[in-house]
Amino acid sequence: MIYLWFNMALFFELLATGGFVVYIVKQKKWVFRCSYWILVAGFVCHTIFLSYRYYSLGTAPVLDLKSALGFFAWSIICVYLIFQIKFRLMVLGSFVAPLAAFLMIISSAIPWVEGPVKPVFKSLWLTVHVGTVFIGNALFAIAFLAAIMYLIQEHQIKRKRLGSVYDRLPSLATLDSINYYSLIYGFPFLTLGMITGSIYAQYALGKYWQWDPKEVWSLITWIFYGALLHERRRAGKYCQGVSLDEGY
Amino acid sequence: MRDIECVGEGLFLSTCNRVEALFTTEAAGEAKKSVISLLSGLGNMPEEKFSSSLYTFEDRDAVMHVFRVASSLDSMVVGEPQILGQIKEAYAQATIQKTSGVILNRLMHRAFHVAKRVRTETEICEAAVSISYAAVELAKKIFHVLDGKKVLLIGAGEMAELAARHLMTHGVSKMVVANRTFERAVQVAELFNGSPVSFDEIGAQLLEVDIVVTSTSAPEYVITHELVKKSLRKRRNRPLFFIDIAVPRDVEPAVNHLENVYVYDIDDLKGVIELNMAQRQQEAIKAERIVQEEVVKFEKWLKTLEVVPTIISLREKVESIIQVELKKSSSALDGLTPSQNKAIRGLTRSIAEKVINDPIVYLKGKADRPSLNMYLDVTRMLFKLDEDNGDADK
Numbered sequence: 188m189i190y191l192w193f194n195m196a197l198f199f200e201l202l203a204t205g206g207f208v209v210y211i212v213k214q215k216k217w218v219f220r221c222s223y224w225i226l227v228a229g230f231v232c233h234t235i236f237l238s239y240r241y242y243s244l245g246t247a248p249v250l251d252l253k254s255a256l257g258f259f260a261w262s263i264i265c266v267y268l269i270f271q272i273k274f275r276l277m278v279l280g281s282f283v284a285p286l287a288a289f290l291m292i293i294s295s296a297i298p299w300v301e302g303p304v305k306p307v308f309k310s311l312w313l314t315v316h317v318g319t320v321f322i323g324n325a326l327f328a329i330a331f332l333a334a335i336m337y338l339i340q341e342h343q344i345k346r347k348r349l350g351s352v353y354d355r356l357p358s359l360a361t362l363d364s365i366n367y368y369s370l371i372y373g374f375p376f377l378t379l380g381m382i383t384g385s386i387y388a389q390y391a392l393g394k395y396w397q398w399d400p401k402e403v404w405s406l407i408t409w410i411f412y413g414a415l416l417h418e419r420r421r422a423g424k425y426c427q428g429v430s431l432d433e434g435y
Numbered sequence: 436m437r438d439i440e441c442v443g444e445g446l447f448l449s450t451c452n453r454v455e456a457l458f459t460t461e462a463a464g465e466a467k468k469s470v471i472s473l474l475s476g477l478g479n480m481p482e483e484k485f486s487s488s489l490y491t492f493e494d495r496d497a498v499m500h501v502f503r504v505a506s507s508l509d510s511m512v513v514g515e516p517q518i519l520g521q522i523k524e525a526y527a528q529a530t531i532q533k534t535s536g537v538i539l540n541r542l543m544h545r546a547f548h549v550a551k552r553v554r555t556e557t558e559i560c561e562a563a564v565s566i567s568y569a570a571v572e573l574a575k576k577i578f579h580v581l582d583g584k585k586v587l588l589i590g591a592g593e594m595a596e597l598a599a600r601h602l603m604t605h606g607v608s609k610m611v612v613a614n615r616t617f618e619r620a621v622q623v624a625e626l627f628n629g630s631p632v633s634f635d636e637i638g639a640q641l642l643e644v645d646i647v648v649t650s651t652s653a654p655e656y657v658i659t660h661e662l663v664k665k666s667l668r669k670r671r672n673r674p675l676f677f678i679d680i681a682v683p684r685d686v687e688p689a690v691n692h693l694e695n696v697y698v699y700d701i702d703d704l705k706g707v708i709e710l711n712m713a714q715r716q717q718e719a720i721k722a723e724r725i726v727q728e729e730v731v732k733f734e735k736w737l738k739t740l741e742v743v744p745t746i747i748s749l750r751e752k753v754e755s756i757i758q759v760e761l762k763k764s765s766s767a768l769d770g771l772t773p774s775q776n777k778a779i780r781g782l783t784r785s786i787a788e789k790v791i792n793d794p795i796v797y798l799k800g801k802a803d804r805p806s807l808n809m810y811l812d813v814t815r816m817l818f819k820l821d822e823d824n825g826d827a828d829k
Contacts, residue, residue: 333459344576347703349710353576359674360579 189243190299192236193257199229199290200260203280204288204316211281211355219277230268233261237310244304247314249289250322256294260287262325266369270329274365282332286305316380323376327412328368337362370416381409439469440549444536445530446543448504448522459499459538463493475754498542498733502726505546506553508719510731519550537589541736549729557718569603569707570699571605572677574646577674577697587644588656589637590651591623591812597650611644613637626797640677641666648678649685660689664694700715738783745811746795748820753787 196225206222217406237258248254267283293427340356343349356362384405385395396402444457450592456474460466471489475482492500503509507518526543529535535543571581578584584607588599591614599610610629612619615638620631631642641647642664642737649702651657658677667675679686679700682761691698759778761768794814799809 313647340576344573344697347699347706349573349707358579360577 189236189239192232192239193295196229196233196236197295199225199232200236200284200291201265201287203229204284207281207284208259213344214355215275222284223271223280226264226280227268230261230264232258233257237261240335241314244343245307246304246310247317250304250308251297251300251316253294253297253299256297257327259321260290260294262321263287263290263328266325266329270365270369271344272366274361275360276365278336278357279329279332280364282336283329286328287330306363306393310382310387310390312390316383316387319383320380321380324372325374326369326376330366330373332345333362333365334399337366367419370412370419373414377409377412381405439466439473441466441469442447444473445470445534446525448525455504457497457539459536466490483645492775495730495734498737499730501542501546503723504734506550506722506726508553508722508726517548521707522546538737538740542629542647542733545729547734549726550698552725552729553722557721565699566575566594566680566708567601567705569704570598570648571601573699573704573707574602574676574678575605578645580606582647583608585609585611585643587611587637587640587647588627589615589685590615590653590679590681591619593647593801595650596623596626597681598678602646602648603627604742607646609808610813611640613640615653638662638666642669644675645673646676646678646692647686648680650680651685652681653681653685656685656687656691658686660687660693664691667693667695713721735803738807739799739809742798742802742811745798745814745820749791749795749818752818757783759789762816 203222206218206225210222231320237248240254244250247258249258264282264287267279269288270279336356337359339352340359340362343353343356344359388397388402389395395398440460441460443459443461445456448455448457454474454605456470458470459464471482471486475485478485487766500509505519505522522543526535529539574581574584581602584602586599586607586609588604588610591612603610610624610627611632612620612627612629613632613634614622614623615634617631617633620633623629624631637657649657663675674695674697677686677690677696677698680700682701686698686700688698690696761783768779771779796806798810798814801807807818
């Protein structure tokens with residue numbers, strides 16, 4: 188039963204991806220609307236699946252790579268749907284949906300491993316940590332996609348190649364502000380995630396900070412984004428590329 | 436053109452890339468020759484020099500050409516709205532000079548009608564149609580909205596002013612005008628409610644503005660790579676968009692390589708327009724169909740003109756019969772009161788008109804049929820028109 192919800196989410200998200208690809212080629216508004224609602228349907232299925240897992244495991248369903256990827260895909264779609272309400276930028280879906288679908292495909296390819304959940308994972312701190320970190324990273328993923336779109340569009344304008352790509356992508360100012368908002372909202376989430384993570388570490392492992400590679404990389408990522416955000420605020424920099432990272 | 440005998444009605448149309456002479460004539464070859472020699476005389480240029488760029492259309496093709504020109508399908512920039520204004524101007528001149536007659540009047544009015552139909556029924560005029568429009572579209576792709584953006588206008592040509600005006604109507608609120616002669620800057624600034632600055636202040640202004648329109652006649656670059664580079668740091672990397680309408684260029688091409696700086700010169704903008712044109716091929720087909728439709732309608736009307744001489748001579752014949760018969764009976768009619776006299780005259784006229792009314796309606800109905808000439812001949816013979824009217828055409 189539970190896998191049915193996962194499969195339905197996967198199916199709808201793939202279908203929506205197909206729809207969004209058709210939309211970017213054909214530029215028909217009704218195609219976008221269909222794809223959008225299919226994606227919403229996929230998101231709802233996905234949410235039901237995650238809630239059910241949370242209920243049955245007693246903790247956030249992110250304990251293995253399979254669940255983590257699925258949860259990341261869910262976070263990205265969640266952030267996209269919120270952004271869609273704010274920016275109404277239809278073409279963004281054509282970039283976000285494939286990324287989410289890609290994560291879901293990898294997730295579905297990994298076999299299910301069901302084992303007893305260690306009591307150490309059953310902590311509210313872990314749930315909050317995972318939730319904030321994933322939302323933060325989903326925002327950074329959108330920032331990354333907006334930056335890619337910005338680079339493509341800027342290249343078109345600079346090279347004076349105003350063809351079909353130029354028509355389909357939004358203005359530089361729009362892409363820049365999406366990138367900026369993603370960063371500015373993503374960073375507090377990431378920060379909160381780091382704090383709750385170390386509190387959880389204290390609770391579970393007895394130490395706030397252990398210098399294990401995962402923690403060190405998280406810290407480097409956090410510093411990197413902090414520096415980027417600082418630079419943007421100081422120089423008003425039209426951002427030219429943000430790398431995607433692994434933050435969990 | 437009025438002095439050329441074989442030309443009936445005529446008008447001259449001149450636009451940015453063409454001069455056209457529209458005229459009606461019975462002797463096409465002769466009229467064409469005289470018009471060409473007239474043009475060569477006016478332009479002070481021997482005929483051989485421009486004969487390669489000459490084109491002539493006759494009858495149906497001519498009507499079609501006029502309609503296509505009016506609806507801007509024949510323009511360098513398809514869909515540009517200026518051409519219709521130029522045609523209206525030419526027609527107004529012709530009516531003042533009284534060189535246009537029944538046919539040209541009708542033709543021009545139909546042309547305006549076609550242009551209106553093309554504009555409202557197709558989207559051909561909606562996309563980027565002129566250089567300044569293309570510049571505005573580009574600016575929107577960079578800044579998204581132009582509200583609150585500041586424009587620097589360097590030099591003042593007609594094109595630059597047009598571009599500036601377009602930018603203003605799309606939300607640009609602040610305009611700064613620089614010119615080598617400060618007085619001119621003040622004049623132009625007044626037009627746009629802007630503020631004038633001297634040429635030396637351009638460097639400082641580059642820190643403030645978002646869009647720069649240049650159109651000076653300076654032979655060297657007004658905006659150099661170095662000048663823009665200096666301003667970038669202080670601009671906090673806000674995008675800067677140069678629209679260079681000047682020939683030769685005002686903005687050094689290397690400026691385009693700077694980050695967040697975009698330079699479009701007039702050739703680039705023309706490239707943008709061509710692209711738009713390609714995308715609007717579909718709309719052009721629709722517009723051509725409208726033109727075809729209207730040409731057919733006009734031809735039908737033109738054919739009815741052939742009936743007109745016959746109808747006129749028919750009416751004249753009846754009129755002369757009435758006059759002759761009234762004169763014959765004048766002695767008997769003299770005894771009547773004026774009101775009775777008037778009634779008799781009205782009666783005879785209305786009887787005569789009723790008699791010829793049906794034949795006239797019938798002829799008009801046959802106007803666009805190939806058998807028209809036969810009906811005309813029969814009418815002329817039945818009413819013996821050609822004996823009364825020596826000048827009627829055979």
